[in-house]
Amino acid sequence: MNGVIVVRSLLVADTGVTALVPAERIVAGMLPQGTSLPAISLMSVSSTDRNIAAPGPNRRVSERVQVTVLAASYPAAKAIIRAVRAAAADQMPAIDGLTDVTVHTDSAGPDFLDEETGIHMQTQDFRVSFNEAR
Template sequence: MTGAIIVGTLLRASAAMVAAVPIERIKLGLLPDGVPLPAVVIRTISSVDRQPLKRGASVRVTDRVSVTVRAASYRDQTAIIELIRTACAGRIGDVGGGRRVSILTAGTGPDLAGPANSFEQSQDFRVSFDADA
């Protein structure tokens, strides 16, 4: 389990998100060349886990996850960022296959010029969850 998988599960489960970005364009790790727009890629930026004091105990993991939007217009880019925030920010509980999940926003990145004159921006999250040691 990773924070990126949890975020991807939440985005694919959001009807509003899937209406804006088809499920097949919500990817983990890498966007293929020539992907139709809009598209979203989810990446793990960093991961920190606490060390258990005894064998068999679960550990608390905190992943920094970046969700990058690539869109044909600035308007689409900003609208999709809001959908991402709505689908993920503030979620707690057993979510997206993770145990005792909590998701906090961790900043919105700059506006960037993407490939083929596309518009890009990322939304970061801190995703904490319990994992088997």
């Protein structure tokens, strides 16, 4: 879940993102029922650590983090996705407890519409790599 923390820290620190989605609606994990729109949910998709023959105090981890944008309109969802990409792509943030952190874009998901609720959604994945203590 460290990759989720990394991406969330980039999003809540970016004024372009928080101008569109308040920081309290940018959450790690599932959004609570009844959350107002727009909102952003971040989840870990997969994580791999490198096992080496003579391990040191740290291990290198690569985690795929999915950012899901939920908005009341298609144009709003697209604007938020653009802001998310601008805030998190190709970054090397300083995060407590982690070293050598890098964030790059991975695949983008399709457009979704929940017809019952009228919620427009899109996903953007990020590849987050970092060293963490064993």
